[in-house]
Amino acid sequence: MIALLLALGSSLAYGCADFLGGLGARKAHVLRTVMIAAPASLVVELLLWPVLGASFSPGALSWGAASGVASAAAFALLYKTLAIGPMNVLSPVTALVSAMLPVGVGLLQGEHLGLAGLIGLPLALAAVMLISAGNGAKSARPSRTAILLAFGAGAAIALQLIFLHQAPPDSGVAPLIIGRAVSSAVTLTAAGLMFRRLGTEKPAYAISAAAGVLDSVANLLFLFAARSGDLAVVAVITALYPAGTVLLARSVLAERIHRGQLIGLGTAAVAVSLLALT
Numbered sequence: 001m002i003a004l005l006l007a008l009g010s011s012l013a014y015g016c017a018d019f020l021g022g023l024g025a026r027k028a029h030v031l032r033t034v035m036i037a038a039p040a041s042l043v044v045e046l047l048l049w050p051v052l053g054a055s056f057s058p059g060a061l062s063w064g065a066a067s068g069v070a071s072a073a074a075f076a077l078l079y080k081t082l083a084i085g086p087m088n089v090l091s092p093v094t095a096l097v098s099a100m101l102p103v104g105v106g107l108l109q110g111e112h113l114g115l116a117g118l119i120g121l122p123l124a125l126a127a128v129m130l131i132s133a134g135n136g137a138k139s140a141r142p143s144r145t146a147i148l149l150a151f152g153a154g155a156a157i158a159l160q161l162i163f164l165h166q167a168p169p170d171s172g173v174a175p176l177i178i179g180r181a182v183s184s185a186v187t188l189t190a191a192g193l194m195f196r197r198l199g200t201e202k203p204a205y206a207i208s209a210a211a212g213v214l215d216s217v218a219n220l221l222f223l224f225a226a227r228s229g230d231l232a233v234v235a236v237i238t239a240l241y242p243a244g245t246v247l248l249a250r251s252v253l254a255e256r257i258h259r260g261q262l263i264g265l266g267t268a269a270v271a272v273s274l275l276a277l278t
Contacts, residue, residue, distance in 0.1 A: 003229030007237035010221035015244020017214035018091060019252075021075070022082025022245075024208040028201040030080040031191045033208045038075060038187045040212030041219075042180040045173055048220065054174035060167050064175035067163035068182025072190075074156035075183065075215075081149040087249035089142050090150045091242035092268045096124045097154025098161070099239035099272060105162050106232030117232075120274030127271055130264025161235055164219065165226045176219055239272055 024033040054060075081090050103117070142150070160179075167175035191198065218241075225234045 003225045003234055004237065006221045006225035006228065007234045008240070010218045010225060010238045011240040012244050013214045013218035013221060014238065014241035015091075016248065017211045017218060018078060018082060018241065019087065019245045019248040020207050020214065021079040021211035022085070022087055023252075024204040024211060025079040025083035027207075028203040029198040030076055030083060031187065031194060032198055032201070032203040033079055033211070034072075034075045034187045035191050036203055036205055036208035037079075037212030037215065038072070038180065038184040040209040041216035042177070042184050044213050044216040045176045045180055045220070048173050049177060053172040054177060055168070055171045056174045056178070057168055057171060060171035060174040061178055063163050063167040064178030065182045066179075067160045067167075067175060068179035069186060070156050070160035070163060071179055072183040072186040074153055074160055075187065076190075077149055077153035077156055079211075081146060081153050082245070084143065084146040084149070085249075086142060087245055087253070089265075090146055091245040091249075092127070092265055093147065093150040094154040094157065095239040095242045095272070096127060096268060097151055098157035099236045100124060101155065101158035102162055102165070102235030103232045105165075106230055106235070109231070111230045111232045114277070116274040116277040120271045120277075123267055123271035123274065127264050127268035130260060130267060158235070160219075161222060161226070161238070162231070164223050165231050167223075169227050173220065173223075176216070176223060179219075180216065236272055240269075242268075 021033060021037060024037075027033075078094060081094065084090070164175055164179070218238075222234065222238050225238070228234075
C-alpha cells in the first residue's frame with residue numbers, strides 16, 4: 001500500500017510538471033526552459049539531502065549519472081513534444097512507452113506480470129494506434145514528428161526510472177542528486193553549444209522552475225516506491241501521469257480531441273490499470 005500511494009503521488013507530480021514544462025516550452029526554446037527546470041530540481045534534492053540522507057557509493061554514482069543523462073534527454077524531448085501538442089494526446093503516448101520498458105526489465109529480473117498484464121500489453125499497443133490516428137481536418141491529430149518525439153521521450157523516461165531503480169537501496173537521495181547534477185551539466189553544455197539557435201525569447205522563469213521542482217518531487221516519490229515494491233507495477237502506476245496533464249490541458253488550454261482518440265485514451269487507461277493490477 002505504501003508503494004502504491006508513493007507511485008500515485010509520483011504520477012500526479014509528473015503530470016503537473018509535464019504540463020508546466022510543455023507550457024513553458026511554448027514561450028521560448030525548449031533548452032531555455034530546461035536550463036531553468038533542471039537546476040531548480042537539483043536545488044530541491046540538495047535541500048532534501050540533510051533530511052533523507054545520501055550515500056555516494058560507486059553504484060549510486062554510476063546509476064545516478066546514467067539516470068542523469070536519460071533525464072536530460074527526457075526533459076528536452078518531453079517538453080518539445082508537449083510544446084508541439086496536443087498535450088492530451090501525446091502525453092499518454094509517452095506514458096505507455098515509459099511503462100512498457102520497465103515492465104520488460106522487471107520481468108527479466110524475475111517479476112511476474114500475471115494474466116491482467118498479458119491482456120494489458122496488447123491493449124496498450126492498440127491505444128497508441130488509436131491515439132495517433134485522428135480522423136478528419138477538425139481532429140486534434142498529432143504530427144509524425146510529434147509522435148516520434150513522444151516515443152523518444154517515453155523511452156528516455158523509462159531509462160531514467162530503470163537506472164534509478166538499479167541504484168543501491170541504501171543510497172538515499174544520492175542517485176537523484178548525481179543524476180540531476182549530470183542532467184543540468186548536459187543541458188547547460190548543449191545550450192552553450194546551440195546558443196545562437198536558442199532565439200531571443202525569454203523563458204517563463206516561474207513556470208519552468210515549478211516544472212523542475214515538481215519533477216524532482218516525482219522522482220523522489222518514484223525512487224521510494226520502487227524500493228518498496230516491484231518495478232513493473234510501480235512504473236506502470238507512475239505512468240498514469242497523463243491524467244494530470246490531460247486534465248490541465250483541457251481546463252487551461254481548452255484542447256479538444258476526436259471521438260476515436262477519446263476511445264484510445266480510455267483504452268490506454270484500461271491498459272495501464274490492468275498492468276497495475278499485476
